[in-house]
Amino acid sequence: MSLMLRFVLLPTRGFTTDEPHNTAAIETFLTTMAAHGPRRLEVPPPPRVARFTVLDSIHANGAKLVAMSDVALMRLKREQPGLRVVPEVFYRKARAPRPRLIETVQMFATRTVLERHTLKVVLKETGQALRDVDVIAFSDFAAGRGAQGTTNARGQLNLEFPRSVKVLERVYVYPAHSGWPVLLHNWPLRAGTIEVPAIALDFIDSRAKAYPRRAPADGRGVTVGVIDTGVGPHAALTVAGGMNAVTGEDAADWSDSHVHGTHVAGIIAANGNAGGFLGVSPAVTLRAYRVFGKGAEGASSFAIAKAIDRAVADGCDLLNLSLGGGPDDPTTSEAIKAARAKGVVCVIASGNEGGPVAWPARHPLAVSISALGFKGAWPAGAMQVQTVTEPTGKEQSFIADFSNTGPEIDLTGPGVGVISCIPHDRFGVMDGTSMACPAVTGALARRLAADTATLGMPRDADRADAIVRLALAVARDMGLPPLAQGAGLAQ
Structure with a gap:
C-alpha cells in the first residue's frame, strides 16, 4: 500500500485564482476540490489506485490541504501541470533554546x-x-x-x-x-x-526598560492578530475573537493549547486587570489565531496561511508571528504577500539558533525582529546573564546570544527575561525572539494608533508600505551592528 503524504495545492500564481495568469483549468480544478473528502483520480492501467483526500480548504478557488499516495501525486502533476503541489511543513515556537542531555x-x-x-x-x-x-x-x-x-x-x-x-x-x-x-x-x-526569585509585576525587565511609558489607552483603534498557540484564558487579556486554524480541530477553540501564545499576547495587550500589568499597547483590539494543535510541537504551513487569510478578513492591521525555523515555503510566502497587498503587515520573529534569519522572518515582505537585552534587567542569579554578548550598545544593551541576525533584520525588540501572562491569571518569564516580536508589534501598534492618516489609508499595498516606513523611520539606533539591530529598537 502506498504511503499517504500531505501537500498543499496552490494555483500557478498567488493564493487564489483571483490573481492574474491562472488558467481556467486550474480554477475549475481547485473549485471542484473545495469540499472535504476523498476524490477519484483515474490511473491506467487498472487496478492501480490513486488515493487522494481533501483535508482542508482556504477559499473555494484557493489553497487546499490534501493527503495523497505517490501514485496520485504523479497523476495529479500530469493532469494539472500549472498547479503547484508543495509539501506541508511545520514551524516551531521562537523561544530561546534549552540545553539538552546527551547521556541520561x-x-x-x-x-x-x-x-x-x-x-x-x-x-x-x-x-x-x-x-x-x-x-x-x-x-x-x-x-x-x-x-x-x-x-x-x-x-x-x-x-x-x-x-x-x-x-x-x-x-x-x-x-x-x-x-x-x-x-x-x-x-x-x-x-x-x-x-x-519571585516575579514582581513592577520589576523593570527588558520590556519595561525599553518601553517605560505605557498608558491604558495606547494602541486604541488598531487591531492585532496573534498567530500562535492560542490565547488565554487570562484576566489581563480581552480577546475580541479569532479562530483555531488547525485542520481537524474545533475552529471556535482559540484558547491556548500551551502557554506561549498567552505570553506573547500579554506583551502586546495586557490591560492591567491582573495586578496592574500593562502590555506595550493595552488598548488594541486583540484577536487570537491558533495554529499549533493540542500537544503539537509544530505549526503547519497550511494552518499558518489559513490563519493569516482569516486575520486579514477580520480587519487586523498587524499580525504577530512568533514562530519559524522551517524551509522557505510557498504556502506561507503567498499568505504573507496576500496580506501585504491588503494593507496588513506581518511582524515575525527571526529565530533563536544564533545564526542566520529563519523562515518566514526572512521573507522580503516580513518585518523581521531580533532580540535585544539590557545588562542587569533581571534579578541576581537569574539565567538571563548567560545571554549577554559583545558589543554593548546604548544603555548597556546587547543582542542576545540566541538571536538570529542578518541582512533581513528590520528592527530589534526586548527578548531577554520578559515577564508576561501565563494562562489562568499567572505570570511567567520567557526569553526569545518570540518575546521581542510582540514587543515590537505592540510598539508599532501604539505608533500606528497615533498616526490616524496612515491608519485610515485604503487597505492596500501602499498602506502596508506606509506602516513599515513609519516603523523604520522612528526606530531608535541602539549603537549595535546594523545586521543585528536593523534600524534599531522599535518605538
Whole structure:
C-alpha cells in the first residue's frame, strides 16, 4: 500500500485564482476540490489506485490541504501541470533554546549503582513550593551527562545519579510561572532545596526598560492578530475573537493549547486587570489565531496561511508571528504577500539558533525582529546573564546570544527575561525572539494608533508600505551592528 503524504495545492500564481495568469483549468480544478473528502483520480492501467483526500480548504478557488499516495501525486502533476503541489511543513515556537542531555540516567543504569535525590524548588522570598518547574541537571556538562524532571504539587522532583556524583556542574531551573529561571554552578546535591526569585509585576525587565511609558489607552483603534498557540484564558487579556486554524480541530477553540501564545499576547495587550500589568499597547483590539494543535510541537504551513487569510478578513492591521525555523515555503510566502497587498503587515520573529534569519522572518515582505537585552534587567542569579554578548550598545544593551541576525533584520525588540501572562491569571518569564516580536508589534501598534492618516489609508499595498516606513523611520539606533539591530529598537 502506498504511503499517504500531505501537500498543499496552490494555483500557478498567488493564493487564489483571483490573481492574474491562472488558467481556467486550474480554477475549475481547485473549485471542484473545495469540499472535504476523498476524490477519484483515474490511473491506467487498472487496478492501480490513486488515493487522494481533501483535508482542508482556504477559499473555494484557493489553497487546499490534501493527503495523497505517490501514485496520485504523479497523476495529479500530469493532469494539472500549472498547479503547484508543495509539501506541508511545520514551524516551531521562537523561544530561546534549552540545553539538552546527551547521556541520561537510563544509560547510567547499565553500568553503575544509582542514588536517588529529592530536590525541591521554592520561591526565595516566601519559601512557597513551586510546581511545574523543569529542572535540567548536569553532572558533566561537556559530555551532556545528567538527569531532568519536573516538580510536582509539593515543588519536588526525584533525580538519580551515580553515588560518586556529589556536585552538579550545572543546574538549569525553568519555572513555568511565578518565579525567574536560574542557573546554578557547582551545586552540591546535599543542599536539596533550590531557591528562585519571585516575579514582581513592577520589576523593570527588558520590556519595561525599553518601553517605560505605557498608558491604558495606547494602541486604541488598531487591531492585532496573534498567530500562535492560542490565547488565554487570562484576566489581563480581552480577546475580541479569532479562530483555531488547525485542520481537524474545533475552529471556535482559540484558547491556548500551551502557554506561549498567552505570553506573547500579554506583551502586546495586557490591560492591567491582573495586578496592574500593562502590555506595550493595552488598548488594541486583540484577536487570537491558533495554529499549533493540542500537544503539537509544530505549526503547519497550511494552518499558518489559513490563519493569516482569516486575520486579514477580520480587519487586523498587524499580525504577530512568533514562530519559524522551517524551509522557505510557498504556502506561507503567498499568505504573507496576500496580506501585504491588503494593507496588513506581518511582524515575525527571526529565530533563536544564533545564526542566520529563519523562515518566514526572512521573507522580503516580513518585518523581521531580533532580540535585544539590557545588562542587569533581571534579578541576581537569574539565567538571563548567560545571554549577554559583545558589543554593548546604548544603555548597556546587547543582542542576545540566541538571536538570529542578518541582512533581513528590520528592527530589534526586548527578548531577554520578559515577564508576561501565563494562562489562568499567572505570570511567567520567557526569553526569545518570540518575546521581542510582540514587543515590537505592540510598539508599532501604539505608533500606528497615533498616526490616524496612515491608519485610515485604503487597505492596500501602499498602506502596508506606509506602516513599515513609519516603523523604520522612528526606530531608535541602539549603537549595535546594523545586521543585528536593523534600524534599531522599535518605538
